Structures are given as C-alpha cells and as structure tokens.
Amino acid sequence: MSLVKNISWRSWSVWKRNRDVFLTTWKTNFLPPFLEPILYLVAMGLGFGVLINDLVFRGETIEYIQFLAPGLLAISIMYGAFFECSFGSFVRMHYQKTFDAMVATPLTIEDVITGEILWGATKSLINTTIVLVVVTAFGLADFPGLIFVPVIAFLGGMMFASLAMLFTALVPNIDSFNYPFFLLVTPMFLFSGTFFPLDVLPNWAQTLAYALPLTHVSIVVRDLCFNYFVLIDLASIAYMIVFTIIFFFASLYLMKRRLIK
C-alpha cells in the first residue's frame, strides 16, 4: 500500500517543528494541565465526593476522589491529542500553509500527517504526565502501576490524534469542529467511566459506552492506578491498537484526498 510506503523517519522533522514551537511557549503550555486537575480534584473529589458513599470498585469500597483521579488522567489523554490535531493541525494546514511548505521538501504528505499525529500523542503524554504528578501528590495513584500510565497516554494519544486528524481532513472550516466536539468529545468526557462507574447505566447505554474509545483508556488507566491488571485491560489495549490503526490510515487517506489537488 502506497500510504505505508510514503511514511518515513522524516516524520520526526515535523514532530520536531511542533516541539520547537511548544518549547518557545512552554510556560503558558504547562500551567493549564497542572492547575485544571487540582481544581477538579478539590471541587468534585473533595467537595462533591462527600455526598457519595459506598462506591465499590473491583470489590473494594473506595472514596469518590480515588475513582475520579484516573478519570482525569484519561480525559487529559483525550484532550491533549484531540485539541492538537483538530484546531492545532487545522490552523497549520489551512491558515499557516505549513503543510504546503513542508511538502515542497522531500517530505511526503504522509510524513507530515504522521509527524502531526506523533506530536498530538506527545501532547497527551506531556499533559498526562503533569496530571499524573498532581494525582500522585494527592496520593491517588500507586506504584508500580502508575509508571505505565504514560505509555497508555502515548498509545491513547495516537488513537485520539488520529481520530481528530480524521475530522481535520473533513471539516470545511474551523467552526465545524463544534460538531465532533459536541457530538463525540463531550459525550466521551462525561460517559466513559470518567466521572461515575458505567454499571449504574442501563444496559443499552453501557453497551454504547463500551464502544467509545475513551472508555477503554479510562478502564486501563484506572486499573493501573489501583495496581490491578486483568484480562479486560488486554482487551481494552487491543481495542486501542486496532482503532488507532483504523483511524490513522483513514486520516492519511482523507488528508491526501483533501490536500493533493
């Protein structure tokens, strides 16, 4: 397949371009992922959590804030990559014509998109690691499981970056991102086992929730934070890998169709 053949290690030069821009503005980049989880943990975990008793997770009674913390990690995995490869990539592609400049060099369009997606996944990795520091400081994640959270952050980041790139290839203008955000990202944010356990939902809604990518990220991350590792985690990781591959190639295909005229 020519899509595969046209991807090369040169993608990293695209990744490095985005990294360099990120590093020149890192002070503003680091603050939100650091402060946001603290706000959530305090307001929802400590405040709202007082109202919740008898929350049972894998047979253990836990506090709400313990349930919430891995959810926040999963959410940061989704948002890091999704924002980067939707609004971020669209601005570079459409307004800044950065992609046009790149493909006049030995880079192929596949290299460029791959580099963008790798960078999106890296954003998830960075943001999630910051949240992880906060969560660990609150005593809400355990060794050694938490060590693997960044790995899942990168894998999940690849999945959400590819998914976002798919929409970037399709939207007619930047305002149209409201649709995937409203119809997909926000429902995932709320209904992926992030803020409450899925088993409180009726059966049909549970089935629906299990189809969502973020559900699987949040399952694995929560188990890692609690030092569990069970069969369902392998299934969820397999889900992530399969959907990453599907979204990735679909986004390459659609981007080529959009950009090559």
Added chain:
Amino acid sequence: MGDVVVAEKLVKNYDEFRAVDSIGFSIHQGECFGFLGPNGAGKSTTMRMIHCASPLTSGRLTVLDMDVQVDPRRIKALIGVAPQENNLDPDFSVIKNLTSYARYFNMEKALALKRSEELLKFMQLTEKRDEMVESLSGGMKRRLIIARALINEPRILILDEPTTGLDPQARHLIWERIRELKRKGVTVILTTHYMDEAEKLCDRLVIMDKGKIVVEGTPRKLIEERIGAEVLEIDEPSPEMEVFVQAKGWDFERTADRLLIYSRCCEDLLGELRTKFQLESVIIRRASLEDVFLRLTGRRLVE
C-alpha cells in the same frame, strides 16, 4: 548540457476544468526559463506539477531525468521552490524559518545554521535575523522565501512571481541574485507578470493562455518576429487614418483609443503617414515583450 525539465503532452484537470492543456516544453541546464501568461493561464499549476506538489492528469514530465510520478522525494531534494503564496512559518523567527526548513531536508544542524546565515546575508536580511516573520514587510517576506528555497543548494530554482508587489530596490536585488545563481549554474524557472523582468532575466520563455502554450522563444526573437524593432502609436486616430493603414496592408492593431502599427512589416512608416496626414500625437518607441504579450493574449480582461 542536457535538458533538466522535459514535459510532453502535459495535462492537468481540476475536476472537469482543464487548467493545463497538453503542453510540451524543455528547459535547458543553467538557463533562466520564463512562464508568462494572464491570470489563470496555468503557470502556477505547471510549477506545482514540476515540483511534485500536484499530480499530472496525463502526459509525461521528467525533472533531472526522473519521472515526477516515480521519484518525487529525490526530485524535491534537488530543487528549491518559492511559491506564489507566502507560506513562511509564522511561529518562528526569520533564522528559525531557515533552520527548521533545512531540517526537512535532513540537513545536519551546524551546516543548516551556517547556510542559513549565509543566505540571510545573500538576501540582505541579516538585520532581521531574530525578528518574527509577521513583523517583516512584504518585500522582506519574499526575500526570505527565496532564501528558504536555496537552503538545499538546489540545482533547479522555481520562482513563482518572486517580485510581485515589491519596490524597485527589492526587485533589483532579486534580479541580481537570480543572475548570480545562474552564473553558478543553477537553472531558474520563473513566472512573472512583469514583461521587463522577463525580458531582462529569461533566456527563453513561453507565453501561456488558457492552459496552452501560445508561443515559445527568446525574448528578442519573439519581439522581432511578432512586432519588429519599433511600434508607432497614434493617439485618437481618425477613421481615414485607419482605412489608410488597412489599405496599405500594414501590420497594425486598433485598441480602444489608439492605433498601433508594428514596424516588422515595412520601412519608413512615419514618412509615408506624414505625406497624407497631419500627425500631432504620435509616438515611436522600441517594441517590447509587452507588445508581444498583449498581441498574443488579447487586450481585454478574460474574466
């Protein structure tokens, strides 16, 4: 010295619309080759096919003996492109625009920095080294785009309207640089709407119109063949004068307010006219490429 770009029956369709309509040309090593033509003629589309940004609909196109459909990566490594539309990286400073671009060519860091500094000097942008791109004037941006196109020491340089909107100083600087590059053996492919620019810089050129090549040749030869050495311009000619010129079988053109008579047809136009008419507002001037261009592509706006 062979041909570095060869096109045969080159066609480009955008959906139903045919932007380039079966053109053929060959560009020699080390020359400056021009593409002229009115807006929408298909110049940029042709440029984009040469630098492998736009796939061909049909026909054949080789660059440095490589097929654009087979070896785009290798071709792109050997050419430099200054596109018509500005696509400098607004997130970076002037120097970083060059060094990050060098990285796309997999150039080693120290070498990239050295070449970038040299190119800033070459394009007289050293003072702006650390400014962000937005703060540059239009002319400086154009110069930076040309500097960027030279980062990989290309064998072929593609310049799509390099001087549009620039002041005379900037245009002259760019002309000097183009001639300097040519002396070093770089092949330059140029599009422009300035006929004086094409006349000065291009060894050979084509004039395109509606996707087709209308004419090809050296600027001097085109002028001689199509116009002659001189043009006689008569302001607000009387109808009798037009009838007279037509009866004589002279080579002429009637525009909205003038009569243009081209000298290639005959000798002593003015003398003959003087015997019949009272001539007040008449100009004799050297024929230029602009005359050829307007003659071939029409005097009215197409759109």
